[in-house]
Amino acid sequence: MATHEHEITEPVDLCLADGSLNPAAVGWSRTPLHRANLRGWGRTKRWEYWCVTTPTHLVAVTVSDLDFLALSTVYFLEYGPGGREFECTSIVPGARGVHLPDTVAGAPGSEDVVAGPARPSSGKVRVEIRDENAGTRLRARCLTPSRLPLEADLLVSRPAGHESLSVVVPWSGRRFQYTSKHTALPAAGRVRIGDEVLAFGGDDSWAVLDHGRGRWPRTVDWNWGAASGRTDGHTVGLQFGGRWTAGTGSTENGLCVDGRLSKIGEELDWRWSASDPLAPWSIRTPSSGQVDLTFTPFHNRSTRTDAGLIANRTDQCFGHYDGRIRTDDGTEIAVDRLLGWAEDVHMRW
Template sequence: MATHEHEITEPVDLCLPDGTLNPAAVGWSRTPLHRANLRGWGRTKRWEHWCVTTPTHLVALTVSDLDFLALNSVYLLEFGPGGKEFECSSIVPAGRGVSLPDTIAGAPGSEDVVVGPARPTGGKVRVEIRDENAGTRLRARCLTPERLPLEVDILVSRPEGHESLSVVVPWSEQRFQYTSKHTALPATGRVRVGSEILTFAGERHESWAVLDHGRGRWPRTVDWNWGAASGRTDGHTVGLQFGGRWTEGTGSTENGLCVDGRLTKIGEELEWQWSVSDPLAPWTVRTTASGQVDLVFTPFHNRSVKTDVGLIANRTDQRFGHYTGRIRTDDGEDIAVERLLGWAEDVHMRW
């Protein structure tokens, strides 16, 4: 089922010269083609979020400029009973020293992003996102609340021809979001926590990166679902990218399947069902019109975050687990999804 949404195939500015949404930017693309030429303040949000998973652990790096403050973080989770879980976060008033480019940080030709001190002490975070010939280099340093040094050094590959999903979601001329989601990117490297080293060993050993790149001007309050997963299943390399609630009524969706590097854009809202009271209860994620997605997501860990720092109040329940079920590509191929590692989240944000 082909999407009804407009496919963009040429570079385009997100904003008009007066800072409002460029109507020509509304649509989706298989490669990042938008330049997020946002100017000044005014509910403007920019971020780069990378999450890299293996069958036994994951690490996530975030650099965000939220207008009146910046929030940079490193999150590490080891799966299973007794697995380690660490989070280092740094709030920077007025976003001093945090500058995010108009295009994807770490992409060829884009500006690199480097935030935080070279040798951070407690409450500080260092994150670097740099372009290299072989891909995007992710580095981070911080001191965990347990006073353990945490260091990240991972290279995310960019396979030739690998497609992603970029979408502009328009609430109005003044409120809009450009999101670029990349799934199933092979990654190699390591994370050191104290004297322990965790290895990320590339595609053969099931190490995958997902990017959430965002630029836009948001409403004061918003709720969303986001789900993603990457891995090998049914003889294919599969990336899942699902969103919900925040796009309703806009005419745009951020739903897609990346199968062996080829994107299938899903132009309908998904039906999400999950338990608010039981964090480890299974979710269902389905399409009702096209039948292209019929999945059960079974969590094994819930990361619950609540933040209230005056202008920002956030509640996030991010569940990590496995997707099982089936998907169907644009060319009609049905693919069995068997325990594909990823996450699904329920978020309420006031910012």
């Protein structure tokens, strides 16, 4: 199933000299090849979001620069009834002191990212994203709501030849997004909460990266889904998007199976209950049959914010995917309880 979209195979600048979208940058690639040489202020958004999961808990770290402010966030979730959930966000007006590079932070040849004080006090967050020979090192520190220190130290491996999905989504010559999504990356390390240490590693700890650089409209709605793990004898990473790409000629849909990407150019059919996000979701390709999945959530990370410049409604549901997928070479794979998430977001920023 070859996509109609243009595959980029050589490095390219995202923008022309005047800051508008470079037409040669529109397309997708199996490795990050774009340099996000963004210009202009006010509509430029940059972020790095990493989420590392195990069968029992997960941790996510974010550094984002929205021009008029920067946000650094650490989120921890322990699954099951009574499981702990912590979130700490540090806001930096004017994004002072926060710098995100033009390429994937912490990747070989790119810049490292360090945001926040080395010893964060209440309400502050420290995030480090650094390149190491073996992969990308993620470190984060904050205080939980009960004022226990939370420290994460995780190493995300970069298997040789492992492919990702990078794509440019063009709304117009002045509004566009470059996103690079990486799934099914092995991860290992620990998260310490007070005196308790939680281990990440083995065969069932996986990392997902959402790297974003672009110039966005004031208001946007999107779906995003991702999952990683082993199923039906394969290592599988799912990467799905919806709504925000409609009408652009680009999608952020792909399957990473045993390190090889199958790019899906078809818009997905997302079905879920906005009034009950914990009800099962359906995600499928309406024409090709390449994706036919049910997502069953067990937890909703619900966020509602209205702070003038920013208004956000997010339902990020964590759960399991079941069903079937088909790769470009026709291989049918049964998906059985693949751990991940699906989200419904409205953003004004």
